[in-house]
Amino acid sequence: MTDTAAAQPAKLDAAVLKIAGVVVLGAIMSILDITVVSVALPTFQTEFDATYAQVAWTLTGYTLALATVIPLSGWAADRFGTKRLYMLALFLFTAGSVLCATAGSIEQLVAYRVLQGLGGGMLMPLGMTIMTRAAGPERIGRLMAVLGIPMLLGPIGGPILGGWLIEAASWHWVFLINLPIGIIGLVYAFFALPKDDPKPSESFDFVGMLMLSPGLALFLYGVSSLPETGTITATKVWVTMLIGALLVIGFVVYSFKPKHPLLDLRLFRNKRLAVSTISLFVFVIAFMGAGLLFPSYFLQVRGESTLHAGLLMAPQGIGAMITMPIAGTLADRIPVGRTVPFAMALIALGFFTFTQVGTDTSYLLLCGSLFVMGLGMGGTMMPIMTSALRTLTNHEVARGSTLVNILQQIGGSIGTATMSVILTSHLNGSAPIPGVTNPGTGEPVTEAEAAIAAQHGAQMQLPPDVLQRGLTFVADSFASTFWVGFILVLATFIPIAFLPRKKAPASEAPSADEGAVPTPVVMH
Incomplete structure (x- = not known):
């Protein structure tokens, strides 16, 4: 260097x-x-x-x-x-x-x-x-x-x-x-x-590990159990989430005491890192949670095969492929606070279409909306990550990237579980079909369940009106869930408004030799 x-x-x-x-x-x-x-x-x-x-x-x-x-x-x-x-x-x-x-x-x-x-x-x-x-x-x-x-x-x-x-x-x-x-x-x-060229000068934070790793695992276990139970009042949900949250909170309080904590939360004193990380966290909850439902809509409502559902999702990636290299170059020249809001506006514009989905919404419209969302994605995620890591020294990068990845993982899990629970609760409101039960469980079969099964070749003799009612109900359930995702996407504009709009002063840029010795985090 x-x-x-x-x-x-x-x-x-x-x-x-x-x-x-x-x-x-x-x-x-x-x-x-x-x-x-x-x-x-x-x-x-x-x-x-x-x-x-x-x-x-x-x-x-x-x-x-x-x-x-x-x-x-x-x-x-x-x-x-x-x-x-x-x-x-x-x-x-x-x-x-x-x-x-x-x-x-x-x-x-x-x-x-x-x-x-x-x-x-x-x-x-x-x-x-x-x-x-x-x-x-x-x-x-x-x-x-x-x-x-x-x-x-x-x-x-x-x-x-x-x-x-x-x-x-x-x-x-x-x-x-x-x-x-x-x-x-x-x-x-x-x-x-x-x-x-490792420098094993730091002692391992066993106390921190015994709080943070089990705490994260228990909290995410409770969150991930939400779709299965359908309610936060279930014991396996709220008890594990509570214990996990208490362990994580305990770690947060404790982590400022040791010289070398397992997760260096002192890095959040760096305003640019803090704002960028919070922006990324909210974005992941909003977009990744709802994003997993896009292929599910094609599979369950439109009856597409897994291969066709994958092909229908391709425009989103193509859109991101176009803007990501451009956004990467701009992130080295222009503060991300000036570019990311425009990219998020594209995501919101494309996302809105999915709040209106029905049983026969035009594929041209849906694929076009996914393409627009992809354009926005390419200009959002990596520039925010760039902003988060840019002001860290070589020594701090390992811990900074760990912070970013943990919050991404937690945000993705919360978003996925939240969207799954909302969709499941909507689908559970479907009317049962008189006289039809599930052979395995003996439970009544709802119109929504029957419609989804029929879309995938199940041998069920359903009257056309029952099938149509079921499919319409499933489509409306997806639309309602996408509305929640859309509102969360709009909420992302709040932390994004605080992203840096000016270049960091030259004195704040980490020098190449700062990797050898731990350096204090610059206060902004």
Whole structure:
């Protein structure tokens, strides 16, 4: 590195791009896996003779593992070095993927998904740390645009790849596809990443770990149980959420005492980091929660196959692909507070269409709206992350990226659970069909349940008027849920209004040699 951040070259050189390639490979594995598995849930129900609530734990178990291991990433990166830790994370993720493909029961699959999550949880924060250290603060915007590539491939390729693999081969290949990518990633990382130079000067915060990791896991367990129970008053929901919240609050109070806490909340004294992180947190709750319902609408209301639902989601990723490189370049030149509000306005504009969905809404309109939302996404997520990490020194980047990733994970889980509960509560209000019961449970079958089943080829003799009423009810339920998401998207404009609109003074830019010694956080 040069003596000052300002002296760094404007363009990303070959050495930095080579390192970025390693990180992008790992991020593609992690992000694709989430979207691929989400479209495989109905297949898991059939294969393992399980309920939706049971197979949903293949996603929840992975999320809980992520929440448990992410807080350790910052300390472990400083203690053991980013290269060896990143390779360990790749190995765990790949091994977990192969084990998932061998699962003979839903319980085994959930257990192996937890192992997979232990590796996946470290990939993103470590990847952000590696890339930010390699590029320096002046080029972080363009580098974050590179890291955004897998975030585009996730919504575009995940549902398409998952649907194709399930239809053309079997569900096992949803996981086995990670084996060749993981092997290539490990070999690539061994040769491309710079040799580790860890400085094990910090003691491990065992007290903090005993509060934060179980606290996050318990809180997210309670949140993730909401769709299954349908009410926050259920014991497994409110008790675990309360205990988890108390442990997390206890950690927050405690974390300002030790010199080297597990999660360095002192970084929030940095106003730019604090505002950017809060903006990202609210955005993730709003968009990621409702975003998972877009393919569900195509599957349940329109009766599309998993492959076709994935293809219909592609315009969103294409839109983001257009604006993300532009936004990355602008983020290095223009304060994000001047560009992100316009990108969020595009998201809100496209999102509004989904509050009006019915049983026969034009696909041209829906795909056009997804494209507009994609344009907004490309100009929102990575610029906000860039703003969050830009003013941190090399030494602080590992802990800063850990903070960002934890809040992203919590926000995504809260958003997903909230939207699922709202949709489920609406669907439960459907009228039962007289004389028709579920053979497995003996419970009456509602018009909505029958309509969804009929869309997927179930052999049910339904009068046309009952089928139409059921489909209309399901479509209205989705529209009502999307209204909640739309209001949350509008709420995101509040923290975004506080994003920086002026460039940081030169005195606040971290210098290249600040990575060697812990540096106080600059007060803004």
